[in-house]
Amino acid sequence: MESSDLPRHRQRPFIALLEAAGDSFGKRHSAHGEPQLRAFQKKVTAYVSPADPALAEKLIASAQSIIDALCGQN
Numbered sequence: 001m002e003s004s005d006l007p008r009h010r011q012r013p014f015i016a017l018l019e020a021a022g023d024s025f026g027k028r029h030s031a032h033g034e035p036q037l038r039a040f041q042k043k044v045t046a047y048v049s050p051a052d053p054a055l056a057e058k059l060i061a062s063a064q065s066i067i068d069a070l071c072g073q074n
Helices: 008-026 030-047 053-071
Strands: none
Touching: 008 030, 008 053, 030 053
16 A cells, blocks of 8 residues: 555555454454455445556455455355
8 A cells, every 4th residue: 555656645544444454353353354354445446446456456355365364265
């Protein structure tokens, strides 16, 4: 996120979701972490994808990899 062309004030909500998910997973609360990552994916789809589809695809795929690794594949 931080290396993207998104202005810093636009990055903050995304980073906050990732930090919250990280905190949840760090406390072994995957039931809370997974929805936070899903919310991140939806926010990326809505706000990043129109301006930078390649970045959005990478961010969504990375979040999905974390979900799959920590929560199991659904």
